[in-house]
Amino acid sequence: EVQLVESGGGLVQPGRSLRLSCAASGFTFDDYAMHWVRQAPGKGLEWVSGISWNSGSIGYADSVKGRFTISRDNAKNSLYLQMNSLRAEDTALYYCAKVLGSTVGAFDIWGQGTMVTVSS
Amino acid sequence: AIRMTQSPSSFSASTGDRVTITCRASQGISSYLAWYQQKPGKAPKLLIYAASTLQSGVPSRFSGSGSGTDFTLTISCLQSEDFATYYCQQYYSYSTTFGQGTKVEIK
Secondary structure, three states: OOEEEEEOOEEEOOOOOEEEEEEEEOOOHHHOOEEEEEEOOOOOEEEEEEEOOOOOOEEEOOOOOOOEEEEEEHHHOEEEEEEOOOOHHHOEEEEEEEEOOOOOOOEEEEOOOEEEEEOO | OOOEEEEOOEEEEOOOOOEEEEEEEOOOOOOOEEEEEEOOOOOOEEEEEOOOEEOOOOOOOEEEEEEOOEEEEEEOOOOHHHOOEEEEEEOOOOOOEEOOOEEEEEO
16 A cells, blocks of 8 residues: 655744654655645645655755755655754644656645644 | 635535636646645545546546646536545646645535
8 A cells, every 4th residue: 555654743842843754655665756745724735845756856945945854765765854943834734745757746645744833 | 936826715516516616827837737635634635637637546527627827627516525625736846836725615
């Protein structure tokens, strides 16, 4: 079964850091680009960051650029998001998502999400 | 960044209705457009990609059309399980963006 499972969310104070993980199974992980998408409570979907299959292409939303770092370990079938200098507005459910094609494309597989709450 | 604008933001409909949701891009995106359905407490589900290609397993009552800047998602005969929020997404740019969502509610 093709599956993505996020972990690492929780309650964190403003200015602190958190590292999210996404474990992939059921497909050849290193064939596909991967992305992080977040959804604040009661709000719409916001793209956060994406990484190509070989980490050669990486992109970030302006709202997280310079604070978040995406990475992947193809040997471990895992995707990561290092989040530094967290702000209240980063509070959201964070999803990892697999690209349908090998590079750019729609997101055909999503995890269940991990909740990040930034509050003092 | 490419801005995606959906209309309407929400509306009420009845089972059996034909419904259409519109998505407009701030610049041309060819056919690099996807549609998703999201139900409360669930992750988004891919319905359509490349503007008009139905994802495997998605009922044929869903269809998509358009290219360039204007796109539509049509549900030909609304079913009870279709009441949800729908999002469009452009992937013309690596910095992908989503529309703000359209909530389809029961009349």
